[in-house]
Amino acid sequence: MAERSTAAVDVADNSGDEPLAAQAAQATADGVDTQNGQAADGPMPEKDGERTNAAPAAAPELHSGHKLARRYRLEECVTRVDGFSSWRAMDEKLRRAVGVHLLPADHPRARSVLAAARSSALLGDPRFVQVLDAVEENDLVYVVHEWLPDATELTAILAAGPLEPHEAYQLVHQISQAMTAAHREGLAHLRLTPSAILRTSSGQYRIRGLAVNAALRGITSETPQRADTEAIGALLYAALTQRWPYENDAYGLTGLPKGVGLIAPDQVRAGVHRGLGELAMRALANDGATASRQEPACTTPEELAKAVAAMPRIRPPEPAFSAPLEYQHTTYQQGNYGRPGPTGVATAQSLAVAPPPPPLQSRTGRALKWGVAALLIAALGLGSWQLADTLLDRGNQGSGDTGHKSPGADGTPEKKDPVELKINGAQEYFPDGKAQNSDGVSNTYDGDAATYWRTKSFFEGPELTIKDGVGIVYDLGAEHEVSAASIGLKYAGNHTTLTLYAADSKTPKGSVASMKKIAGATTSETALQLTADKPVKTRYVLLWITAMPHAPLDDFSDPGYKQAVTDVKFSG
Numbered sequence: 212m213a214e215r216s217t218a219a220v221d222v223a224d225n226s227g228d229e230p231l232a233a234q235a236a237q238a239t240a241d242g243v244d245t246q247n248g249q250a251a252d253g254p255m256p257e258k259d260g261e262r263t264n265a266a267p268a269a270a271p272e273l274h275s276g277h278k279l280a281r282r283y284r285l286e287e288c289v290t291r292v293d294g295f296s297s298w299r300a301m302d303e304k305l306r307r308a309v310g311v312h313l314l315p316a317d318h319p320r321a322r323s324v325l326a327a328a329r330s331s332a333l334l335g336d337p338r339f340v341q342v343l344d345a346v347e348e349n350d351l352v353y354v355v356h357e358w359l360p361d362a363t364e365l366t367a368i369l370a371a372g373p374l375e376p377h378e379a380y381q382l383v384h385q386i387s388q389a390m391t392a393a394h395r396e397g398l399a400h401l402r403l404t405p406s407a408i409l410r411t412s413s414g415q416y417r418i419r420g421l422a423v424n425a426a427l428r429g430i431t432s433e434t435p436q437r438a439d440t441e442a443i444g445a446l447l448y449a450a451l452t453q454r455w456p457y458e459n460d461a462y463g464l465t466g467l468p469k470g471v472g473l474i475a476p477d478q479v480r481a482g483v484h485r486g487l488g489e490l491a492m493r494a495l496a497n498d499g500a501t502a503s504r505q506e507p508a509c510t511t512p513e514e515l516a517k518a519v520a521a522m523p524r525i526r527p528p529e530p531a532f533s534a535p536l537e538y539q540h541t542t543y544q545q546g547n548y549g550r551p552g553p554t555g556v557a558t559a560q561s562l563a564v565a566p567p568p569p570p571l572q573s574r575t576g577r578a579l580k581w582g583v584a585a586l587l588i589a590a591l592g593l594g595s596w597q598l599a600d601t602l603l604d605r606g607n608q609g610s611g612d613t614g615h616k617s618p619g620a621d622g623t624p625e626k627k628d629p630v631e632l633k634i635n636g637a638q639e640y641f642p643d644g645k646a647q648n649s650d651g652v653s654n655t656y657d658g659d660a661a662t663y664w665r666t667k668s669f670f671e672g673p674e675l676t677i678k679d680g681v682g683i684v685y686d687l688g689a690e691h692e693v694s695a696a697s698i699g700l701k702y703a704g705n706h707t708t709l710t711l712y713a714a715d716s717k718t719p720k721g722s723v724a725s726m727k728k729i730a731g732a733t734t735s736e737t738a739l740q741l742t743a744d745k746p747v748k749t750r751y752v753l754l755w756i757t758a759m760p761h762a763p764l765d766d767f768s769d770p771g772y773k774q775a776v777t778d779v780k781f782s783g
Contacts, residue, residue, distance in 0.1 A: 279353055294318055295427055308358040320429050321352040327422035328354040334396055337769055338389035338670055340419035354423055362409035366462050374450040376484040377527040381677055383447045384519045385416045390439050390512035399435030401425040403442035405462045413667040414645050414677055436511040444494025451487055452480045456495055486522050530642045629782040635688035638717045647681050655779045663701050665767055665775040672772025673706050673758040682755040684717045692746035692783040693729055698739040699778035704760030707774055708733045711741055713749035723755055746783055
């Protein structure tokens with residue numbers, strides 16, 4: 212919360228055991244769905260005890276450039292509907308973009324909107340778009356929330372096609388886990404639509420509008436957990452089929468045929484993942500089990516999250532590598548070869564080539580050949596005699612030495628001390644197509660411990676669940692026997708797991724599991740020494756991180772599970 216609303220975040224003066232949303236309508240949507248300046252989804256259908264209060268008078272007339280609290284400068288009106296307006300604004304104090312919801316202080320929903328915003332701010336879960344301020348001032352009520360310029364609405368993602376099974380699994384896994392945490396604090400959503408889900412550049416899903424958007428619309432429900440669970444099921448259904456699981460079209464998606472009811476996802480689109488399809492039906496068909504496996508319906512986000520966790524993990528698809536282009540013979544050569552010469556001028560190709568001279572066939576030539584052969588035989592014999600004499604002398608000297616034995620005299624190779632191997636280049640390895648910090652790769656071998664390559668911040672850890680891992684492929688310039696490595700890390704804590712693999716190129720064609728392991732270890736410190744059981748000969752070495760400690764907010768990312776590599780050295 213910003214400094215103006217530190218007192219405002221207290222929900223009420225009640226001292227009972229009520230949850231965070233005690234005075235807020237049981238609702239949740241901080242974002243407002245917009246399309247062409249109007250609500251993109253229109254009114255939500257009234258069902259399952261859901262109620263929508265009547266809309267009041269028009270939204271306050273403000274304009275771009277207007278400042279709230281001498282801090283938030285309004286820049287663009289996103290929507291104006293149901294007596295309130297939503298804006299993109301600039302926080303001039305912190306120099307960052309924010310979103311703002313505005314409505315008159317005498318609006319019949321103003322008090323519930325303030326209570327919902329303050330309850331949402333108290334949750335403080337990074338999986339939700341955060342409420343930053345909630346203020347009543349100068350006959351206005353406004354709610355300030357995060358603005359994520361690098362995030363994409365699920366509506367836009369689904370417009371391009373259905374999601375891959377792994378991506379759909381991540382969607383339902385992250386959303387169900389987040390809503391489970393919200394409902395534990397008494398907060399529901401009731402507006403979980405594709406336009407309320409944002410996907411960040413790191414592949415994480417964030418929910419906007421916790422408790423606020425439904426309060427703005429006057430939406431409540433007697434069974435909020437069931438309503439949110441069915442909404443998550445609808446999101447999963449749409450992600451798998453690119454269809455909306457109701458008869459009416461919505462959010463740019465075509466609805467189901469009228470009069471046939473709810474159809475299983477694999478009957479709508481071929482090739483749908485069976486486990487995910489059944490999970491969507493269990494969340495949508497809340498009155499009973501699915502017909503296929505007779506498993507119980509999921510009626511709360513927690514039940515749905517447990518069902519997702521019980522599924523076998525769906526691995527991301529292998530990256531597709533295009534075949535290399537066939538070798539093209541170029542026409543460039545030294546001189547005029549391959550170039551059309553001027554007309555009438557003879558070129559090297561057009562000139563007749565003189566035949567080589569015949570071998571020596573005369574009497575003098577034959578004598579010369581025999582002479583050369585005799586000299587070669589004599590030289591060979593002399594060399595053999597000198598070699599034998601030298602070996603005999605060494606044998607006699609060795610028989611007289613009874614106490615000293617030179618290194619390697621017993622037949623075992625003399626061990627050499629490992630030397631540092633020069634790194635000629637490096638490239639980030641991201642088989643899922645989502646890079647972490649490609650521009651910072653060179654910082655890991657520049658000799659400066661103050662510079663580093665960093666990962667993004669992840670909500671879950673220490674073990675990575677959204678990705679198989681993150682890493683860098685190093686080029687040693689030529690094949691070397693790699694036997695050890697020294698890795699410098701930025702963040703300490705429980706814990707970092709790091710493994711070295713021998714790769715076939717800077718852009719490996721196979722999976723990490725197919726690569727030969729050099730060494731690996733887990734640490735809670737900022738320095739890690741890796742030693743191979745047996746040296747591995749390779750030119751390219753993959754540094755692969757599969758677990759990272761929790762670290763605080765920094766200049767590049769939010770608090771979360773993350774790591775940064777400061778210095779890498781190989782030896783062999």
